[in-house]
Amino acid sequence: MIRLSRSEFIFKFITILLVTIFSLLAFYPVIYSFSASISGKIAYESGQVVLFPKDISFQVYELIYQDKSLWISFINTLFYTIFGTAWSIFISATGAYALAKRRLLFRRWFNFLVVFTMWFNAGMVPLYLNYVTMNVDNRWGIIVAFGVQGFNIILLRSFFEAIPKEIEEAARIDGANEFDLLTKIFLPMSKAAIATVTLFYATSRWNSYFWSRMLLKDPNELPLQVYMRILIENYESMFENMPIDLPYSSDSYIFAVLVVSIIPVLIIYPYLQRYFARGVNLGGVKE
Amino acid sequence: MKNKSDAEHNPRYIRTLLADYRLYLLLLPVVLWYALWFYKPIAGLLIAFKSYQPNLGVMDSDFVGFANIVSLVDGNFAGQFWRAFRNTFVINIYGLLFGFPIPILLAIAFSEIRNTVYRNVVQTLSYLPHFLSEVTITGLVLTLLYNGEVTTGAISQLLMDFGLIDESTRIIQNADYFQPMFIITGIWKEAGYSSIVYFAAVMGISPILYEALKVDGGNKLQELRYVTLPGMAPTLIIMIVLRIGQMLSVGYERVILLYNANTYETADVLSTFVLRIGLEAGNQSMGASADLFNSLIGFMLVIGANFISREISDSSLW
Numbered sequence: 001m002i003r004l005s006r007s008e009f010i011f012k013f014i015t016i017l018l019v020t021i022f023s024l025l026a027f028y029p030v031i032y033s034f035s036a037s038i039s040g041k042i043a044y045e046s047g048q049v050v051l052f053p054k055d056i057s058f059q060v061y062e063l064i065y066q067d068k069s070l071w072i073s074f075i076n077t078l079f080y081t082i083f084g085t086a087w088s089i090f091i092s093a094t095g096a097y098a099l100a101k102r103r104l105l106f107r108r109w110f111n112f113l114v115v116f117t118m119w120f121n122a123g124m125v126p127l128y129l130n131y132v133t134m135n136v137d138n139r140w141g142i143i144v145a146f147g148v149q150g151f152n153i154i155l156l157r158s159f160f161e162a163i164p165k166e167i168e169e170a171a172r173i174d175g176a177n178e179f180d181l182l183t184k185i186f187l188p189m190s191k192a193a194i195a196t197v198t199l200f201y202a203t204s205r206w207n208s209y210f211w212s213r214m215l216l217k218d219p220n221e222l223p224l225q226v227y228m229r230i231l232i233e234n235y236e237s238m239f240e241n242m243p244i245d246l247p248y249s250s251d252s253y254i255f256a257v258l259v260v261s262i263i264p265v266l267i268i269y270p271y272l273q274r275y276f277a278r279g280v281n282l283g284g285v286k287e
Numbered sequence: 288m289k290n291k292s293d294a295e296h297n298p299r300y301i302r303t304l305l306a307d308y309r310l311y312l313l314l315l316p317v318v319l320w321y322a323l324w325f326y327k328p329i330a331g332l333l334i335a336f337k338s339y340q341p342n343l344g345v346m347d348s349d350f351v352g353f354a355n356i357v358s359l360v361d362g363n364f365a366g367q368f369w370r371a372f373r374n375t376f377v378i379n380i381y382g383l384l385f386g387f388p389i390p391i392l393l394a395i396a397f398s399e400i401r402n403t404v405y406r407n408v409v410q411t412l413s414y415l416p417h418f419l420s421e422v423t424i425t426g427l428v429l430t431l432l433y434n435g436e437v438t439t440g441a442i443s444q445l446l447m448d449f450g451l452i453d454e455s456t457r458i459i460q461n462a463d464y465f466q467p468m469f470i471i472t473g474i475w476k477e478a479g480y481s482s483i484v485y486f487a488a489v490m491g492i493s494p495i496l497y498e499a500l501k502v503d504g505g506n507k508l509q510e511l512r513y514v515t516l517p518g519m520a521p522t523l524i525i526m527i528v529l530r531i532g533q534m535l536s537v538g539y540e541r542v543i544l545l546y547n548a549n550t551y552e553t554a555d556v557l558s559t560f561v562l563r564i565g566l567e568a569g570n571q572s573m574g575a576s577a578d579l580f581n582s583l584i585g586f587m588l589v590i591g592a593n594f595i596s597r598e599i600s601d602s603s604l605w
Contacts, residue, residue: 005506007506007507008506008507011399011507012399015395015396015399015400016396016399016400018396019393019396019397019399019400019409019413020409022393022409022413022478022479023408023409023410023412023413023479024412025475026412026413026414026415026416026475026479027412027415029416029427029431030415032427032431032441033427036441044438045437045438047439047441047444049441050441090316091316091317091320092317094313094314094316094317095313095314095316095317095318097313098310098311098313098314098317099314099317101310103307103310104310104311104314105304110314110318113318113321113326114317114321117321117325119532119585119586119589120329120582120585120586121325121582122325122328122329122331122332122578122582123328123332123558123561123574123575123577123578123579123581123582124539124558124561124562124565124566124574124578125331125334125561125565125566125571125574125575125578126328126329126331126332126334126575126578127328127331128566129328129331129334129345129571130324130327130328130331133344134323145323145324146324148317148320148321148324153317177309178309178310178312178313179309179313182313203418206420207418207419207420207421207422207423208420209420209421209422209540209544210539210540210543214566225420225422225423226422228422228423228426229422229426229544232422232425232426232429232430235429235430235433249438251430251438254426254430255430258423258426258427261420261422261423262419262423265418265419269415269418270411273411273414
């Protein structure tokens with residue numbers, strides 16, 4: 001054990017304490033939402049729920065279970081996340097592969113077109129008018145027209161560039177063409193990068209709200225985030241519509257829906273978090 | 288242009304291209320995607336110079352030159368426009384003052400934890416809010432700060448208990464509280480995640496430097512001053528450049544989800560102004576003018592910041 005001087009000890013103690021508090025604060029709302037969702041009406045409304053639930057009852061989740069439009073939106077979000085992520089990965093991986101190749105004609109020019117998208121955008125009105133003219137008002141429109149991010153393409157490109165030329169040449173001698181190279185060599189060799197980019201794309205699909213709300217016409221196609229927001233917006237009128245004698249507060253319903261939306265993120269998070277720290281640093285976007 | 292391949296100078300490059308068609312086939316999806324969903328809307332910015340009629344479309348609407356831009360900065364909506372401009376700027380200044388240093392401090396603090404298991408746990412916890420949606424985060428904020436007749440949110444209650452606000456204060460309806468609420472929400476959601484980049488920078492500093500300072504009898508503050516911060520400098524400069532380039536953009540989704548008619552005074556930013564005037568009220572040309580204004584200044588900020596950073600140090604984005 002290295003002996004610490006007094007000043008070092010105090011410094012260490014304070015920093016560790018502050019960091020711990022910050023991290024707990026980051027996690028607190030998740031716990032609070034769960035506690036608030038299962039606490040009793042009186043306990044919740046009199047402010048007795050601070051961290052742990054009181055008068056526990058899972059009745060609100062029975063109501064959630066029966067909320068058909070919630071589950072429709074949940075399944076919609078799964079659909080958008082799975083197909084949307086696959087689409088985004090397809091565009092990004094093929095593009096990154098081509099952009100990583102030195103022999104590509106006008107390579108610098110194409111790379112610039114991708115990097116430029118990180119620094120400029122047309123703005124809300126031209127984007128909206130374009131989506132409307134292109135009929136992006138349904139499921140497939142949302143999947144196809146969104147989700148590709150320049151940052152992720154550049155990240156994949158730098159991974160692909162780092163793969164040794166010798167491996168590629170050896171495969172070529174064995175008769176591999178570009179498609180074989182991409183699917184059998186480059187993708188398997190960049191699992192960490194693919195995992196990172198998948199995480200980024202999947203969370204942004206899972207969380208996307210604004211354009212889905214602006215563009216989707218059919219209420220049966222709305223994703224969970226939009227459903228949840230509409231619920232929160234009608235928060236105050238919920239009091240009037242809810243029967244007075246419920247054993248839980250109407251807040252509990254909102255918190256329960258928030259919990260439903262957080263749980264899938266919490267489930268995949270531990271599996272993927274070891275990848276993204278590396279990915280973020282690799283992105284160190286430099287053209 | 289030193290990276291150009293020989294093929295580009297070869298007059299017979301068409302043949303080379305044909306032989307290599309698979310590579311270009313792989314490039315095609317991304318090019319098409321950006322053409323359709325990114326560059327085509329940029330051409331649509333033309334309506335900033337037109338009197339846009341939805342039934343005529345972008346190309347056939349009448350050309351009016353700078354009329355929209357003039358009326359934007361000095362017409363019916365000028366008051367709202369400049370208010371949005373000011374709010375965008377003010378929110379970003381606060382974001383820079385408070386939001387920028389915290390991830391750096393957090394990263395340095397993380398690096399002080401020598402127990403890697405414990406460090407991983409606190410780091411992982413601190414990243415989590417980044418992955419939650421804006422709807423979830425703002426839903427939480429709105430419920431926790433709610434102050435109504437029937438219920439009071441936990442944080443509102445806490446602030447009342449400490450006497451920081453009185454019983455009748457409705458934080459979410461009060462323009463005075465919008466900006467602090469917005470900035471704190473942002474720090475809570477993103478500070479942990481943003482610290483990743485700085486953490487990597489701190490961990491990249493050679494331990495020999497720390498040893499040397501220790502031998503010379505340096506204390507903790509001197510260590511920060513002479514080793515840690517200089518070691519992080521390249522990263523800090525890049526991140527400041529990135530941040531300044533973003534000075535005219537505010538996470539509009541979060542604003543839309545947190546603001547309401549009572550808080551427009553401090554909450555309305557350029558993108559929410561565009562949303563209300565350009566899309567909801569149907570003044571598309573006016574909205575596009577504001578978009579153009581916003582994007583151009585934003586782009587100039589990126590270029591300017593990058594230029595400065597290249598002049599004062601070796602770090603630059605391109």
